[in-house]
Amino acid sequence: MVEFKTIHVKPIHSRFGAEIAGVDLASPSKAQVMEIQKAWAAHSVLLFRDQSLGPGDLVQFSKHFGKLDPPPVNEDGKTFVQDFPDIYVVSNVLGDDGKPIGSLGAGEATWHTDMSYLKEPPDASMLYSIEIPSQGGDTWFCSMEGALQDMPEALLRQVRQLHIKHDGTYNSGGYLRQGLKESNDPVHSVGTPHPVVCAHPVTGRPYLYLGRRRNAYVLGQPLQDSEALLDALWTYPVEQHNVYCHQWRLGDLVLWDNRTTMHRRDSFDACARRIMHRTQIKGSHQPRAFYSEETVAAA
Numbered sequence: 283m284v285e286f287k288t289i290h291v292k293p294i295h296s297r298f299g300a301e302i303a304g305v306d307l308a309s310p311s312k313a314q315v316m317e318i319q320k321a322w323a324a325h326s327v328l329l330f331r332d333q334s335l336g337p338g339d340l341v342q343f344s345k346h347f348g349k350l351d352p353p354p355v356n357e358d359g360k361t362f363v364q365d366f367p368d369i370y371v372v373s374n375v376l377g378d379d380g381k382p383i384g385s386l387g388a389g390e391a392t393w394h395t396d397m398s399y400l401k402e403p404p405d406a407s408m409l410y411s412i413e414i415p416s417q418g419g420d421t422w423f424c425s426m427e428g429a430l431q432d433m434p435e436a437l438l439r440q441v442r443q444l445h446i447k448h449d450g451t452y453n454s455g456g457y458l459r460q461g462l463k464e465s466n467d468p469v470h471s472v473g474t475p476h477p478v479v480c481a482h483p484v485t486g487r488p489y490l491y492l493g494r495r496r497n498a499y500v501l502g503q504p505l506q507d508s509e510a511l512l513d514a515l516w517t518y519p520v521e522q523h524n525v526y527c528h529q530w531r532l533g534d535l536v537l538w539d540n541r542t543t544m545h546r547r548d549s550f551d552a553c554a555r556r557i558m559h560r561t562q563i564k565g566s567h568q569p570r571a572f573y574s575e576e577t578v579a580a581a
């Protein structure tokens with residue numbers, strides 16, 4: 283059990299996630315930052331309520347978790363938040379020019395980890411709520427360590443040395459990524475393979491790594507077999523007891539481990555306003571297989 287002296291840590295789910303109280307993220311002490319990092323490794327998802335963060339505060343706090351990964355500029359070649367190129371805006375709101383001020387609109391976002399199609403996917407993401415609708419737009423998280431624990435041994439044995447190609451064609455809202463061609467062919471679509479079961483670089487614990495379902499492909503398998511395996515694997519993360527639903531309040535900041543969790547978002551009334559600022563922490567490691575030839579042979 284990890285002990286904390288400078289922050290208060292209260293689990294929000296029986297399997298993962300914790301609310302952290304007693305810290306102002308605009309000016310945390312060094313000791314608090316160290317304990318937050320420890321809490322993050324232990325719980326994967328951290329919730330901080332009642333924060334008041336300007337863009338500079340958010341960027342500053344985010345840097346305690348690694349190098350930041352600036353989002354692509356918008357269609358006009360501008361950053362989302364002037365003078366803060368590291369901040370990405372998730373929003374359905376239109377600006378004075380009639381163009382969206384952010385991304386993802388008001389629709390549903392399906393289960394995913396962020397940008398798993400990269401060779402080194404981001405370690406973490408943070409979302410900070412600035413305007414929220416009165417209902418809808420909840421963000422759901424699931425534990426990929428928990429999903430792995432729930433998998434039957436026979437299925438684990440079948441997949442533990444396999445790799446999944448993580449598709450890069452579409453984002454979580456189903457939109458085509460810039461510069462890519464539409465594809466519904468899992469075998470040939472653009473993507474990057476990662477092990478099905480990875481070892482967390484900090485904790486060493488194993489987690490199931492699925493990324494997203496659309497166009498995913500288990501390497502070396504006939505497409506039909508790959509689809510059947512993926513359908514079986516996707517059963518476990520999204521079971522009710524493995525999922526936490528976050529209902530946003532103003533001033534919430536949620537930090538999640540992009541390796542040991544997946545997330546999705548509910549749709550909301552397109553006439554309501556939702557504005558969130560997001561930062562992302564660059565991948566520090568390529569996802570590493572938990573099971574090696576040696577460990578499998580010894581098992």
Ligand SMILES: [Fe+2]
Nearest residue numbers: 395396454545
């Ligand atoms: Fe996401």
